[in-house]
Amino acid sequence: MELDLNKAKEFYKEMLLIRRFEEKCVELYSNQKIRGFLHLYIGEEAIAVGVMSALSQEDAVFATYREHGHAIAHGVSAKSMMAEMFGKMEGCSRGRGGSMHLFDGATRFYGGSAIVAGALPLAVGMALADKMMKRNRVTVCIFGDGAVAEGEFHESLNLAALWKLPVLFVCENNRYAMGTALKYTESETDIYKKAASYKISSKQIDGMSVMDVAQAAKEAIASIHKEQAPMFLECLTYRFRAHSMFDAELYRQKSEVEEWKRKDPLTLFENSLKDKNMWSEIDRAEMEDEIKNTIDEAVTFAENGTLEPIEDLERFVYSEASHG
Amino acid sequence: MDNITTYREAVKEAIRKAMREDERVFLMGEDVGHYGGCYAVSMGLLDEFGAERIIDTPLSESAFTGAGIGAAMNGMRPIVEIMTVNFSLLALDQIMNNAATLLHMSGGQFNVPLVIRMATGGGKQLAAQHSHSLEGWFAHIPGLKVLTPATIQDAYEMVGLALADPDPVLIFENALLYNSKGSLDVHATPTPIGKALIHKVGKDITIVSYGISLFKALEASKTLAEDGIDAEVIDLRSLRPLDDETIMNSIKKTHKVIIVDEGWKSGSISAEIMARINEQAFYELDAPMERVCTAEVPIPYAKHLEDAALPNPEKIVAMAKKMMGKS
The missing domain is CATH 3.40.50.970 (Thiamin diphosphate (ThDP)-binding fold, Pyr/PP domains)
Structure with missing residues (x-):
């Protein structure tokens, strides 16, 4: 993949923004500004940034409850995300969803689903509608290795392949479904092979390399358009932090975490840019300042946001007149 | 048409x-x-x-x-x-x-x-x-x-x-x-979602039904008429939303109510309807509310057992007569 300086800066900055955003979330969780479940994307940033770089504005995204990174990379504003986690009306889901349910109509970001594999059928239907209406766009569906054990995964892959739908399935294989290693739950741990069994063209790639992910996603999107058929990417990755804020991480060795941290997507990309003699062109300090401003503004925006009046509690259960 | x-x-x-x-x-x-x-x-x-x-x-x-x-x-x-x-x-x-x-x-x-x-x-x-x-x-x-x-x-x-x-x-x-x-009549104006319909007007007792139970209730009302009991039969049409108004207005007239429900009694829609009547029309009632539901058993295969499990007109008639003091 051709990498110009602008693209390099963009990739690095997006990944760094996600990293810093997540670190800020931890801080705010400790300060009890953010509550509920909080699942951090730290370590997996290359996948969101790589995949989203391949999409057009028309394409739709379904993600999981570990979706802050996907939302940021897809263009959902940090302000509206932070306000959401503060439970404010200005949040991207009006404070009704929280960390696990970020939604944004403007960028066609369809959540934030917290039922493992529950969004795969939705992505199939979204793509079915596009095919029926002859709209030339792609639906991306991102899920973890845990989803592979669910029936909805298998049912959805079969339908997408059978009906030749424009879906890009992206499996973020971080090796643990919450606290249980894949090897304890799957007879076949090479997940891409399961997709292949449904006659879906599939690939296993290095999910720590933003370049590898971006390249594979670009090719996959092109193939979906050309072949009018789904594609499947298994991205090998690792989460550096606990599953959620309630996880004591008794199921994995610290040495394993440290081993993977050596493949930190930011470090990997930095090294690759050094090899290309591009790193010196990147002003990391300036980037950090810009990101800090973005995040500080998001926090201020969230702090100053409005709590929805209790009188509105039962709204949005059924459509209001404007929807009809 | x-x-x-x-x-x-x-x-x-x-x-x-x-x-x-x-x-x-x-x-x-x-x-x-x-x-x-x-x-x-x-x-x-x-x-x-x-x-x-x-x-x-x-x-x-x-x-x-x-x-x-x-x-x-x-x-x-x-x-x-x-x-x-x-x-x-x-x-x-x-x-x-x-x-x-x-x-x-x-x-x-x-x-x-x-x-x-x-x-x-x-x-x-x-x-x-x-x-x-x-x-x-x-x-x-x-x-x-x-x-x-x-x-x-x-x-x-x-x-x-x-x-x-x-x-x-x-x-x-x-x-x-x-x-x-x-x-x-394909040209009729559709009755909106959430509106119940009264299929038989009556003054003595209200029978609330939905789905196939409507026909069981209507048949029961004919038998009851022979005994001089004038039942009003409501078809809910919609279980969510429920048409509380039609149910309560009927009870204000008849002061007695039977709910027929092909679901099991425990935790059923009939239980919900009773709770709403209790909340909204308790003082209109002249007798405890009653229900005819499916027996609390997975539906059996044998015909006589299945028949015994499901609501039927006879059960509705018997319940109505009991409530009217005519059993």
Whole structure:
């Protein structure tokens, strides 16, 4: 993949923004500004940034409850995300969803689903509608290795392949479904092979390399358009932090975490840019300042946001007149 | 403009009309295409509309129901047919966790204009995995609307009403009604969702029913009339929303009420209706409220046992007479 300086800066900055955003979330969780479940994307940033770089504005995204990174990379504003986690009306889901349910109509970001594999059928239907209406766009569906054990995964892959739908399935294989290693739950741990069994063209790639992910996603999107058929990417990755804020991480060795941290997507990309003699062109300090401003503004925006009046509690259960 | 038709034909005609008028409408489910529908509701539609709009699905209730939700979010007006309510449990995750919640979780951004039709009810010796009436369960869930067409007119109208609704609507068609005959006026103004209908006006006792129980209640009311008991028979038509007003107004007149429900008694829609009457019309009652429900047992195969498990006109008559002091 051709990498110009602008693209390099963009990739690095997006990944760094996600990293810093997540670190800020931890801080705010400790300060009890953010509550509920909080699942951090730290370590997996290359996948969101790589995949989203391949999409057009028309394409739709379904993600999981570990979706802050996907939302940021897809263009959902940090302000509206932070306000959401503060439970404010200005949040991207009006404070009704929280960390696990970020939604944004403007960028066609369809959540934030917290039922493992529950969004795969939705992505199939979204793509079915596009095919029926002859709209030339792609639906991306991102899920973890845990989803592979669910029936909805298998049912959805079969339908997408059978009906030749424009879906890009992206499996973020971080090796643990919450606290249980894949090897304890799957007879076949090479997940891409399961997709292949449904006659879906599939690939296993290095999910720590933003370049590898971006390249594979670009090719996959092109193939979906050309072949009018789904594609499947298994991205090998690792989460550096606990599953959620309630996880004591008794199921994995610290040495394993440290081993993977050596493949930190930011470090990997930095090294690759050094090899290309591009790193010196990147002003990391300036980037950090810009990101800090973005995040500080998001926090201020969230702090100053409005709590929805209790009188509105039962709204949005059924459509209001404007929807009809 | 009335013509005599069957419940099955009425549903089919409504689907056909909707598909002719709106290219966004399509039907998908198990055996809806080449087979013509498990209950032959969609027989002939594949020939008219083609495989792109009458879609045979694999036995993947969760995925094709979820696909209906996704398509609805993306501008379509899907009708998902689930063969029976018993199989809808395989799609309960999609119905409950997605269809019913997405509008709310997204802060009002994404509504789900999806119609799910399914057969329900017992009475055909199909035993404990094909005979249950679980519509009351679905009525528990905010975000859904639950319709139970009993008449040929409603079988027809409710398809159009459900498709016009911006939110997920579940239609429960009692399998014993598909062959029933009656008059259909396709030009009538549809009775809106959430409005109950009084099928027989009476002054002595109110019988609240829905779905096939309407006909059991009407038959019971004829027997009761011979004994000089003038029953009022209500067809709820919709279990969510419930038409509290029609129920309470009737009780203000009769001061006595029996609820007929093909669901089990415990935690049923009939229990909900009793609770609402207690909240809204307690002082209108001249006698304790009563219910005729399905016995608390998985539906058995043997005919005499199944018959004994389900509500029937005799049970309704006996209950009404007891309440009227005429037993």
